[in-house]
Amino acid sequence: MTYPKEKILFFYRQMLRIRLCEEAFVDPILKGEIRTPCHLYSGQEAVAVGVCAALDERDYVFGNHRSHGHYLAKGGDMKAMAAEIFCRKAGCARGRGGSMHLIAPEAGMLGAAPIVAGTVSLALGAALAAAIRKDGRVAVSFFGDGAVGEGVVYECLNFAALKRLPLVFACENNLYATHMPIRECRVERDIWEIGVPFGIPGEKIDGNDVMAVHAAALRAVERCRSGGGPYFLEFLTYRLRGHVGPDDNIQGTHTDIRPPEEIVAWRGRDPIDRLADYIVAGGIATPAALKEIREEVRQEVAAALEFAAQSPPPPQEEVNLYVFA
Amino acid sequence: MSSPRVMTYSLAINEALHQAMEADPTVFLIGQGVKSPWYVGNTAQGLLDRFGPARVIDTPVSENAVTGAAVGAAVAGMRPIVVHPRMDFMFYAFDPIVNEAANWHYMSGGCSSVPVVFWGIINRGGEQAAQHSQALHGMFAHVPGLKVVMPATPYDAKGLMLAAIRDPNPVVFVDDRWLYGQEGPVPEEPYEVEIGRGRLVRGGKDVTLVASSRMVHEAERAALLLEGEGIGAEVIDLRTIKPLDIDLILSSLDKTGRLVVVDGGWRTCGLAAEVAALAAERGFGSLKAPVVRVTLPDCPAPASAALEKVYYRTAADICRAARKLVTGS
Secondary structure, X not given: OOOOHHHXXXXXXXXXXXXXXXXXXXXXXXXXXXXXXXXXXXXXXXXXXXXXXXXXXXXXXXXXXXXXXXXXXXXXXXXXXXXXXXXXXXXXXXXXXXXXXXXXXXXXXXEEOOOOOOOXXXXXXXXXXXXXXXXXXXXXXXXXXXXXXXXXXXXXXXXXXXXXXXXXXXXXXXXXXXXXXXXHOOOOXXXXXXXXXXXXXXXXXXXXXXXXHHHHHHHHHHHHHOOOOOEEEEEEOOOOOOOOOOOOOOOOOOOOOOOHHHHHHHHOOOHHHHHHHHHHHOOOOOHHHHHXXXXXXXXXXXXXXXXXXXXXXXXXXXXXXXXXX | OOOOOEXXXXXXXXXXXXXXXXXXXXXXXXXXXXXXXXXXXXXXXXXHHHHOOOOEEEOOOOHHHHHHHHHHHHHOOOEEEEXXXXXXXXXXXXXXXXXXXXXXXXXXXXXXXXXXXXXXXXXXXXXXXXXXXXXXXXXXXXXXXXXXXXXXXXXXXXXXXXXXXXXXXXXXXXXXXXXXXXXXXXXXXXXXXXXXXXXXXXXXXOEEEEEOOHHHHHHHHHHHHHHHOOOOEEEEEOOEEXXXXXXXXXXXXXXXXXXXXXXXXXXXXXXXXXHHHHHHHXXXXXXXXXXXXXXXXXXXXXXXXXXXXXXXXXXXXXXXXXXXXXXXX
């Protein structure tokens, strides 16, 4: 399956926007300028970009603790995200949410939360809202492999199937629930199969291949949109940074217990490098053209970071603001 | 002028649901047993026939997911009412209620809100024991971002349900199965009872009885008995327990100087403790005697009817407390 050149270059730009943002946060995190726990998305960009590119602006997405990528891919404003990560007044959540509560309702990014699997039922509800209104919207729930240890996921699978809700279960299997390797969390079976007993079809996808991700997401969205009910996508991927912070600890101490050879192997499958190779090999764009995109993105990210760092914190007298609507 | 229409508490809720669903297509009812009178009495009667299964959704037993779905639907622009036919079942749903709904508006910096009603029914008595009897309003009232209402009368049951549905925030609506047969005047047209506003049930000069939900009626009975003894008891129905109508409590205390706080929940860190603390903080100058609490003991609900009889507080307990405060014996 191939896509128009513009679409493929859009994937490339979007993935770079996420990557360069994440990497731009590393230095301020290490310097203590960013203190909110940042679960960096580096390495998983193909999932957010490939899935969100299959959605319309009006469709809904809910994220989790690692949602910088979901937010940007769904169309959230980069400056507002950066300012939120600096916990400033200009942030998308006015400095009340930090890294783990990115939200952009105007773009259909309805929210994110770090209670593991806590937003799966919220996405279920967004899909239910779409079904009641018959408005044709689709909801996507992004969650990790760790979340399938939570019972509520199975309740959601059942209810979504029962009511044929337009809900895409998008599981990003990065092989680790925090520090726990997946083999210590569950027997070795494909995660997408948990939908099968509930009558939900699904598939396992190379989550570092944005083209494959996008193709699968289109299948899932099409099924939801046409009233076929929920769909389960398991994306096999890998985070190139620690569970939280640049390393596995926000202070930067080396606590990543993953085997070094495993990390190296996955660096060799970097989704952005792979897409760049595909683009150049296919004659879709020249290396010089990609370099130009990278430079544009670099400038956009630099401007967002500068905006964030220079924004004032929320006024202290407003600490109680927004308790009630 | 014709006399006002009288209806039961449960049918007043039913009328509120009919009127809210008719007026606003984003309102829907979801929860376990919404098509079963065994679960929710006659509160949901006629809704399924009138509004269809897309908006009157009986569910599998999945409190966490179903409550989370209500929260997510609210975030996505709907106004859901999610019913828990026994409050005890809501513990499975504390995550979407507390972690998500209550915090949502704040942690989104005000750019998103959750107009959902969490309707929990207290369903005690009948030897149902500890997991079918609990009154959890105090736990919800502890959480910032949640409003909690507890109607005592049919009038308030309708008016507070309509207010809860129209409120832009998550509202926990707590009713009590023991009130379902209670009759009282209920206007036919839709109306709201303001959330956060209590009600002076009857005046009195010697002691203030603050109560909510079913205990308002016990307090009223107590006030009548006390009147026979020459003690004037003022009765306040809180109606909303978060946010509390502090001014109403303090102005009554200013008048009587004595306070008995009556609550159908547990004692420690409960609603009665909160009202007592407010009296101490802001009404200390009015107090002629220590504040007294009449609450459930710090003990799970028993099954045996013999034990239930001493477990639940009645007008006699309230009388005893008030009498001691006023006369010293």
